[in-house]
Amino acid sequence: MTRQLPQQDVSRRRRLTAAIGVAFAATALIVSGVAVPATAADEELIVNGGFENGMEGWFANGTTTLATTTDAYAGSSAVISTGRTGTQAGPMQDLSGKLQSGSTYALKARIKYDNPNAPATKQFFVTMHYGGSTYTNLGTVTPARGQWGYVNTTFTIPASQSAATTRIFIETPWVNAATATGAPDTHLMDITVDDVSLVGAPPPPPPSKTIEVVGKLPGEHNPLIGHKFGADGFGYAEDGRVYMYMTNDTQGYAPDPVTGISPAINYGNINQITLISSEDLVNWTDHGEIQVAGPQGIAPFTSNSWAPGFTKKIVNGEEKYFLYYANGGGSSNVVTGASPLGPWESERSSTLINGTTPGAEDVAWKFDPAPLVDKDGKSYLYFGGGPASTSMPAAERYNNPKNIRVIELEDDMVTTKGSAMVVDTPVSFEAGHVFEREGKYYLSYSSHFGGADFGGAQTPVPGYPGGGVIGYMISDSPTDFPKEKYAGVLFPNQSQFFGTGTGGNNHQSAFEFEGKYYFTYHAPTLNKRINGNTTQGYRSPHIQEMTFNADGAIQQVVGTYAGVDQVRDFDPYRVFEAETFGWSKGIATAKVDGGSAQFGSSSPNLVVKDIDAGDWTALSSVAFGEPGAESLTVKVKPLQAGGAIQIRTGSETGAVIGTLPVTGAVGEWTELTAELSGAAGAQDVFFTYTGGSGDLFELDTWSFAEATAVPSLDVSVDATSRCVAGKSVLTVKVTNEDEVAVAATVATAFGSKAVASIAVGKSSSYAFTTRLAATTAGIAEVIVTATVQGQPVSTTVEAPYAAHSCG
Ligand SMILES: [Ca+2]
Numbered sequence: 001m002t003r004q005l006p007q008q009d010v011s012r013r014r015r016l017t018a019a020i021g022v023a024f025a026a027t028a029l030i031v032s033g034v035a036v037p038a039t040a041a042d043e044e045l046i047v048n049g050g051f052e053n054g055m056e057g058w059f060a061n062g063t064t065t066l067a068t069t070t071d072a073y074a075g076s077s078a079v080i081s082t083g084r085t086g087t088q089a090g091p092m093q094d095l096s097g098k099l100q101s102g103s104t105y106a107l108k109a110r111i112k113y114d115n116p117n118a119p120a121t122k123q124f125f126v127t128m129h130y131g132g133s134t135y136t137n138l139g140t141v142t143p144a145r146g147q148w149g150y151v152n153t154t155f156t157i158p159a160s161q162s163a164a165t166t167r168i169f170i171e172t173p174w175v176n177a178a179t180a181t182g183a184p185d186t187h188l189m190d191i192t193v194d195d196v197s198l199v200g201a202p203p204p205p206p207p208s209k210t211i212e213v214v215g216k217l218p219g220e221h222n223p224l225i226g227h228k229f230g231a232d233g234f235g236y237a238e239d240g241r242v243y244m245y246m247t248n249d250t251q252g253y254a255p256d257p258v259t260g261i262s263p264a265i266n267y268g269n270i271n272q273i274t275l276i277s278s279e280d281l282v283n284w285t286d287h288g289e290i291q292v293a294g295p296q297g298i299a300p301f302t303s304n305s306w307a308p309g310f311t312k313k314i315v316n317g318e319e320k321y322f323l324y325y326a327n328g329g330g331s332s333n334v335v336t337g338a339s340p341l342g343p344w345e346s347e348r349s350s351t352l353i354n355g356t357t358p359g360a361e362d363v364a365w366k367f368d369p370a371p372l373v374d375k376d377g378k379s380y381l382y383f384g385g386g387p388a389s390t391s392m393p394a395a396e397r398y399n400n401p402k403n404i405r406v407i408e409l410e411d412d413m414v415t416t417k418g419s420a421m422v423v424d425t426p427v428s429f430e431a432g433h434v435f436e437r438e439g440k441y442y443l444s445y446s447s448h449f450g451g452a453d454f455g456g457a458q459t460p461v462p463g464y465p466g467g468g469v470i471g472y473m474i475s476d477s478p479t480d481f482p483k484e485k486y487a488g489v490l491f492p493n494q495s496q497f498f499g500t501g502t503g504g505n506n507h508q509s510a511f512e513f514e515g516k517y518y519f520t521y522h523a524p525t526l527n528k529r530i531n532g533n534t535t536q537g538y539r540s541p542h543i544q545e546m547t548f549n550a551d552g553a554i555q556q557v558v559g560t561y562a563g564v565d566q567v568r569d570f571d572p573y574r575v576f577e578a579e580t581f582g583w584s585k586g587i588a589t590a591k592v593d594g595g596s597a598q599f600g601s602s603s604p605n606l607v608v609k610d611i612d613a614g615d616w617t618a619l620s621s622v623a624f625g626e627p628g629a630e631s632l633t634v635k636v637k638p639l640q641a642g643g644a645i646q647i648r649t650g651s652e653t654g655a656v657i658g659t660l661p662v663t664g665a666v667g668e669w670t671e672l673t674a675e676l677s678g679a680a681g682a683q684d685v686f687f688t689y690t691g692g693s694g695d696l697f698e699l700d701t702w703s704f705a706e707a708t709a710v711p712s713l714d715v716s717v718d719a720t721s722r723c724v725a726g727k728s729v730l731t732v733k734v735t736n737e738d739e740v741a742v743a744a745t746v747a748t749a750f751g752s753k754a755v756a757s758i759a760v761g762k763s764s765s766y767a768f769t770t771r772l773a774a775t776t777a778g779i780a781e782v783i784v785t786a787t788v789q790g791q792p793v794s795t796t797v798e799a800p801y802a803a804h805s806c807g
């Protein structure tokens, strides 16, 4: 039920190199000189191994400065590693995802050193870091000073060694820090490297993660999306749009190609934040993932990205956005955005909340950071969770574990101020969050499940929450939360609403959007639709409306698949991202280079992919209006000939209002337009995809074009009958209510009459003698014409008249 905490960051490795030393070449892992049988599938797996494209693909291992140098073995540049502070310092490349356990690779590299005070010869290693504290020397060479050494060998990754993380780097033989810094010319000399090559078979493409079931059912608004997962959602509203920042549960999702069932979620693999946004809370745009952590992350000194928190503040006159996240259980961090969609940068070079944060010493898990910018401009960060301090009595550990904190933030939002204060949340586990409404501060949090971490079997304080629910407190201050402020259960465990397989702890947020308050939570409802009641912990975002009693108490939130009302109809008359869905089936999304046509060049853009015949995407309640849409334009990349898009209303089998054959060169992005008929009013729109087998095409953007309204003339017509000498006479009166003079022709069953001009505001009457004592009901047809802005305009008006008798 609880989070699985990652391995502690082990104090530096001590590892194979030390054990092997110079006898290294004798180890079984090196098969020097044995030719690797070349197969057609072998390819170069190193990016920019010759450093001819600057430092592309390379980064520093340990503390060293990497720069290109013209002192190259081949081509015009190589890399030089200077300022090395440890023997492991040198150029590194991440090959994760490119290598496989049990496979053999050919490794080559050219290595040189020039330090005149260094020994006459020096050994170097090319080493693999498999993550954690597992290192293996792959190849070695001992060149003479000033001469290029040549590593030329093969190696096999043991079948028992996970190849999930594979980073290759160049180093000198390990000695401890004191020895190294005591003799820097011997151990920490500059190293020049060129022509690094690693040749082998790339791994087969990973099995598809595409979710084939309809995970969000048409008509329902929870979960928010059906094509990927997202947990610990933090809602943030600005300028008519709601953003949801989430733990990227999809990152660890790996459905078996045969069974379709994924292993249970592994939080330790997650280092991205998933971001979606919506103007209406039903149609959500996928903005993809923010790579905050990991070696290629915005903050590479963090390795995980759980449970984001988000806010905005004007800092030194500049609007800045702050994305906080848990770096596993041990610390929390923040990156800074130029907008809610980025781009992102790290203003810090170490974590924001960690073991050195004053007042957080007794907090086991220094995670789940949630910011609050108060009305007075002061800012706070709520964080913490996990096992209660063993220094407290067992009953207190259970009922008042004091595992959540609030700390003030400096104006820069990326530094803490003073000491963290205890938030005395009853039975708390984690997930502290605060919002302010009408001067009251609402602190919500998730409650723990008991057990040894919380003092074992204890008697709950009457009125305190049970396990696995969201409780809350109300205070008049953002920092004053004694236990007496406890206000009740805000949200019961989600399994009460979504049934077997959806239990576990939750993580909530709250936000105001256009006058209403909303509550966000997660539940593995998409996972349940994929696998039935046996879920693997992959969570999906949900939103419910939150309402308040007159005294400020929150009415307990009920979880539903129906979710919230759509806030407004969807505006189709603009270019909008095709990765915007109310509902979808069988598709996936992927980030592509270049900015967004809708959100701007510095915002991420995605495309819809994995589109097979029978897949579809849909928009809820599209505001076509009157006279409606005349055409749809799509930016599409055909992947085969013969595909088509059908545009339907109501459902995936609803009326077809247009068909768009996907023509154009295969593999090239193109814009295509289809005429529409019947796209008026407010309608659910389904784009259904047809064609041969396999991927049909990819989609980038949609835009609808509004039909031009046919101009009409404003006249009113009245048809009445009267008796003249025992016979019925029909009179048709035409009143010109337009702003121009009109001509009129009146046609009835009793003849036609015309008048050349009726002035603005005037009427003209036409009498038709029927010569009948009684007439039946009928319709007089009036055609009025005029010239408006040089163009002829004609409008037909029908005036019904009743049966009439003079008997
Ligand atoms: Ca080169």
Ligand SMILES: [Ca+2]
Residues within 6 Å of the ligand: 210, 586, 587, 588, 610, 611, 612, 615
């Ligand atoms: Ca598909």
Ligand SMILES: [Ca+2]
Residues within 6 Å of the ligand: 577, 578, 579, 605, 606, 607, 608, 699, 700, 701
């Ligand atoms: Ca797009």
